Amino acid sequence: MSDPYRSPISPGRSWYEDSVGPRPRHPRLDGSRTVDVVVVGGGFTGLSAAAHLARAGISVALLEAHRLGDGASGRNGGQMGTGHRLWPVELEKHIGLERSRTLFDVAEEAKAHLLAFSRENDIEIDYRPGQLSLAHKKGYVEEYRKAAQVVAERYGYAHARFMERGEAAERLGSSVYFGGISDTGTGHIHPLKLLLGTARVAAEAGAALHEETPVLSLERRGGRIEARTPFGTVTAARALIATNAHGGTLNARTAAHVLPIRSFIAATEPLAEPERVIPGGESVDDSRFVVRYFRKSADNRLLFGGREAYSSASSAIEPQIRRQIEATWPHLKGVPISHAWGGSVAVTMTRMPYVAEVEPGITTLAGWSGHGVMLSNFCGRLYAERVAGGPDRLEPLAALRIPAFPGGRRLRTPLLFLAMTWFSLRDRF
Ligand SMILES: Cc1cc2nc3c(=O)[nH]c(=O)nc-3n(C[C@H](O)[C@H](O)[C@H](O)COP(=O)(O)OP(=O)(O)OC[C@H]3O[C@@H](n4cnc5c(N)ncnc54)[C@H](O)[C@@H]3O)c2cc1C
Incomplete structure (x- = not known):
């Protein structure tokens, strides 16, 4: 109820x-x-x-x-991610390798804490493993390749690897991205x-x-x-x-x-053909500064987040996000959207x-x-x-x-x- x-x-x-x-x-x-x-x-x-x-x-x-x-x-969006908002390859330029490693380890411990805390306290969080980070412009592909290499070689993180465009398209069920990183060491939850x-x-x-x-x-x-x-x-x-x-x-x-910034999400009704959209069930984020992030829920809805609507009226959210969904998966044109909502992210x-x-x-x-x-x-x-x-x-x-x-x-x-x-x-x- x-x-x-x-x-x-x-x-x-x-x-x-x-x-x-x-x-x-x-x-x-x-x-x-x-x-x-x-x-x-x-x-x-x-x-x-x-x-x-x-x-x-x-x-x-x-x-x-x-x-x-x-x-x-x-x-x-329920995405756990790895490390911090700044990738290690960027962070270490500002604070040096040693401190950047320490912060990376804090984030790894944070991940483990979240999963252990929910397990030990019988909290069902609908955890699903896997994260894809994708380049929306060809020019970003090399940055992703480098980021995967740096995190493996300098941070000892063995779960992330670079994907070429073909693999990214297969994992997404859409060819709009140019490649990126597959990270099997993290996942997404029902927040x-x-x-x-x-x-x-x-x-x-x-x-x-x-x-x-x-x-x-x-x-x-x-x-x-x-x-x-x-x-x-x-x-x-x-x-x-x-x-x-x-x-x-x-x-x-x-x-x-x-400072607060608004971010918005829409949820579809459960998809008729869920295997055509992110068949492996990973969560996804992309290279836009105004990042798009999406995943399927446990009951196969597509939860799609973006941040381009500056009006906070919920009626204004749905058409914006619908456009982004249909641009990513044209076969989802007209897909019924059951919920559209927003919230405030705090940035520094x-x-x-x-x-x-x-x-x-x-x-x-x-x-x-x-x-x-x-x-x-x-x-x-x-x-x-x-x-x-x-x-x-x-x-x-x-x-x-x-x-x-x-x-x-x-x-x-x-x-x-x-x-x-x-x-x-x-x-x-
Ligand atoms: C749409 C959206 C999508 C996001 N997606 C992701 C994601 O996929 N992955 C990720 O890692 N992060 C994501 N985030 C960010 C993540 O949700 C936040 O970083 C996290 O929830 C912050 O938790 P918090 O407890 O610090 O703040 P909040 O959960 O915002 O809690 C702050 C609380 O303080 C209360 N409060 C404020 N002032 C007062 C007062 N004077 N007296 C009493 N109470 C007060 C508010 O009512 C509020 O409940 C997203 C955020 C949004 C909005």
């Missing part, structure tokens, strides 16, 4: 929501209280942190402005199932989860941190800002480093995550730049380990020292919009 609720912060109702049935509700905060850690935001980052903090015996209250998963975590499972684990471990409880301000007062909401104040020794693209002006430093200047102590005792984990499915979950765990007195394994990410966006508070969003429009045009011509 489906739940008629719709996210107030993300357009359209997702297929994921209709495929999980009614979601458990968590009560609003009711009065003030004191805990060890207050977490702001109920997506992968916040819930993973809450689950691991509670399991370590640390008292934690998580405050979510809407329902858990209403942000990106319940509505994304809302993971999110709801993580929330269950957190609640069972004793984390207090509060929905429909927006944090209006987060401030240090007399050596403690106060998260003020309309229903009471949570006082804590530490706070985690896990609001990603939805943080608004809650914390000025975070807002200067992390360098497309690497923003991990920072923004004020004493207040940490932000955000800016996953479209690569947060595995990283946000794992970094939530690493945050909990650090608070519990374990080693600081977030340090390699914190050391990236992500620069703030230029333009100040008023100009940074229009400047990003202009940049995105420029890159989107470059993708086409």
Whole structure:
């Protein structure tokens, strides 16, 4: 049975929501209280942190402005990927081979964590292995060949290999791409199932989860941190800002480093001839700056994501994505689309995550730049380990020292919009 609720912060109702049935509700905060850690935001980052903090015996209250998963975590493409948004071949130019290797290993551990966490906690996430990364222009083919070689030779990653155009066409069921990489060491999942499972684990471990409880301000007062909401104040020794693209002006430093971009997905009805579209069941992303990403669901729908519609009305999403689907597989002309939705991805200047102590005792984990499915979950765990007195394994990410966006508070969003429009045009011509 489906739940008629719709996210107030993300357009359209997702297929994921209709495929999980009614979601458990968590009560609003009711009065003030004191805990060890207050977490702001109920997506992968916040819930993973809450689950691991509670399991370590640390008292934690998580405050979510809407329902858990209403942000990106319940509505994304479900692709785990490998490494970071910047490929190792690019990243090592900026930070050197050794640090780039360390970050690659963090991402590998994040992948393993996601699969182990869901297995150990009986969370069915519909995992399917395989990822294809494809060049949409001939000029990018050599970059893909080089990237596959570098990751094998310098990072010891044995699962990725270059594919010529013919093989890419066979694996996709379409000849519009020019070649790319086949990666058998990663895969794709049903994100809302993971999110709801993580929330269950957190609640069972004793984390207090509060929905429909927006944090209006987060401030240090007399050596403690106060998260003020309309229903009471949570006082804590530490706070985690896990609001990603939805943080608004809650914390000025975070807002200067992390900006939201809309991304959109459409789901078809189950395909009549599923074997003609990605017969191996891999997930796919491409070389466009405004990346297209797609895969089949467990019930053989095509879930196709792109980001070229700047209107957030769900009626505007479907025709845009339909055009992209039909351009890739002409035989899908007129395919029925059952759902079209969107969400907000948080990007940083360098497309690497923003991990920072923004004020004493207040940490932000955000800016996953479209690569947060595995990283946000794992970094939530690493945050909990650090608070519990374990080693600081977030340090390699914190050391990236992500620069703030230029333009100040008023100009940074229009400047990003202009940049995105420029890159989107470059993708086409
Ligand atoms: C359409 C789409 C497709 C994507 N596809 C992929 C993909 O295929 N692979 C991949 O790796 N990544 C993908 N991403 C990105 C990925 O979903 C995110 O990186 C990840 O989910 C971030 O999780 P999070 O917990 O940090 O943020 P979110 O899940 O966005 O959670 C933040 C939460 O904070 C809450 N919040 C904000 N302000 C407040 C406040 N003041 N008080 C209380 N609560 C507040 C919000 O309501 C929200 O629920 C995609 C994102 C989108 C939108």
